[in-house]
Amino acid sequence: MTDLASSPFSEHIGKHPGEPNVMEPALVADPFSGYGELREQGPVVRGRFVDDTPVWFITRFEEVREVLRDQRFANSPSFARGATEADNPTRRLMDMMGLPEHYQVYLAGSILTLDPPDHTRLRRLVSRAFTARKITDLRPRVEAIADELLRRLPEHAEDGVVDLIAHFAYPLPITVICELVGIPEADRPQWRDWSSRLISLQPDMLKDAFPAMVEHIHELIRQRRAALGDDLLSELIRTHDDDGSRLSDVEMVTLVLTLVLAGHETTAHLITNGTAALLTHPDQLQLLKSDPGLFPRAVHELMRWCGPVHLTQLRYATEDTEVAGVPIAKGEAVLALLVAANYDPRHYTDPTRLDLTRHPAGRAEDHVGFGHGMHYCLGASLARQEGEVAFGKLLAHYPDVSLAVAPEDLQRVPLPGSWRLATLPLRLT
Template identity: 50%
Template sequence: MTATTPSDDVIDLRSPEFASDPYPVIERVRARGGSAPALFVDAMDAVLVVDDEDVRTILGDRRFVIDPANVPGRGTRSARADALRGMGVRPDLVTYMTESLLDRDGADHTRLRKLVSRTFTVRRVNELRPKVQRVTDDLLSRLPDLADEDGVVDLMPHFSYPLPIAVICDLVGVPEEDRALWQAWSGQLGRFDPTQPELMNDTLGEMIDHVKGMIARRHEEPGEDLLGALVRTHDEDGGRLSENELVTLVFTLVVAGHETTAHLLGNGVETLLRHPDQWTALRSRPDLLPSAVHEMLRYGGTAVITNLRYAAEDVELRSGRLAAGERAIAVIAGANRDPRVHPDPNRFDITRHEGEPGEAHVAFGHGVHYCLGAALARQEGEVAVGSLLAAYPDLSLVPGREPRRASSPGALRMESLPVRLSASRS
């Protein structure tokens, strides 16, 4: 792989254009046949792929790997690790961001996934629903007291973030009094400025130290939550879960378990409010909630791209050939608006998935790395949006106070979502 200079033919994923609104870029690539050369965060070349068929191949075909060391005959280094070190992130912290469950292939990935997968089964998630409902109702009841004199409140810090944080922290075993810390840390990570690496180092360092502290307490005070189970596994058999893997797994689960859901809620509620006919339809037909959440995920899910994949051998895609060792970037947001799969893809329609089994979109990924927490995220979306509709049926965006997105390449992150509550709770 070589460094590449941006040009009209090369998509720069670091550009403000892609970070603020990736869809025009995606459609340019689709018009060119579905793939294009691109620059990743390390300024090295990759192939950007936007069509559903090719995205599913890259994510689900075992000829593609995440760890470049698994490309036969290649000694390729981790692009993300190099990029983070190049931004000034401390080497001891880079490990926790680049050697997680999300970065493993084959037997290593299977071993780690098995340790946590039982926590996220559909049955276990269904058992959580009353808890999710209680947290949701409590947060909604507080909104009027948090609103300004015009009845306006920002849903991101007061609803969209605290709901998934409360749920995942309860599952993992993060003490309730520490959950506000995770919300603050996540916000700081989302606003990462590469010109100020010391802020990233401080935030990451505090998060990792906090996880290590929780683990140390669990060694002394065993618990029945996921953290307790993982600590027991480590203590009984370090070969199944090393100390470093334990810290990384807990850190990854807490961050991934609330960040994507928080922005699913932010993006989804904003989209519903910008399509008042859809908001009204959902108010009159709450049975459409599962379909509506799937459409929110398809139309504006949090993830735009996935981790880099490497072709372990020569692969022929619909949009062209990838040689062994080439880097591919699967664009989830592109697959989810592929007109071959989703007719009239730029139209937001909450009835689109009504009665359909499974998922037509790839918002949760595809293949062996399919999101562990997908069922939980869907449930949180259904409970949150349904309860918000019932509590504040006249909710609206605020003229002159536009929602604000974070400039975040690779993700659609809502930083602020001011809404007017309008009516008293029913």
């Protein structure tokens, strides 16, 4: 369990009265209310990031979408006046977490943090694995994996109770993304352990796990070169070997690392958050059971109502500009509050109510749970499909599934910017 009090970032909490830090316990424990209060203060509110970087919180739906699609805001902090590498929050975070310098390049150069043209080049290289056709073709395999995991679920029960996270919500997306990328089955449990250590915000855990992940990918690349397949890792190796100017060694390792981590962590918690939401809203659960065609719309609403990602990357103004009339100087950081935007009463009627019919069928996505603009989640279509399959198969296999504890006794992982359960204990019958 993450212990924020022992995190090196906790020392910044409360240092600047009137400028809330995303590490503040109240925001971590109840981001819906906490960030909602900030949203009602204004569309742009002054605050602090985990490392004490001053930021402008972007709080409302229209302004969040505006900033995320505005190319005058970039991921690189180099636009700050007089900026040096020491001013880079990503580098500063890695230093505070004790990550050895020669491994920091694998995080600093992630597709999640890069700007064009490098972001465009790398995204184009991997986007072929996430086309609509590819995702549609993948669905039977996703369904087969879900069926097998659910058939075996009772084997893991203790006193009639099973943890959905450990035995379904994590194994499903990590199996899918590892098969897509080319991570051997035997290595997948280790990846789950590494990823949990990586997001813990505990230096002792990260500085051991991250180098191990990087070296593991290097070894996989060496092995795969001897026997190329039809997975994404093999495609990246071919691209690198055919034209090294398009993809460097570091970029190849970083892409694999990013895709596997991003491809299972958030989806796992969408599944668990969504399952808990359905089981605590019997009217909506019954609606879904009575109308299977509602699943795509339901996934959108669950992503809005209890999505696992609440904050974006920091972005920096590349020129003097303004948002909602608030001046933002060149180099100043902004942070889009997805959770506040997704509950904005200016955009949604009764936003705190879970309503699986809220999003019209076939209409464009009307939430920012997957982000927006050029950094919109690359794997969003795969995550939505896995959510549809997971909820549908769970209810088909176990129509009487229920929580094994009272809703107020569900334990959350106290992680800033994220909404995730530590466990989800269920009774299957």
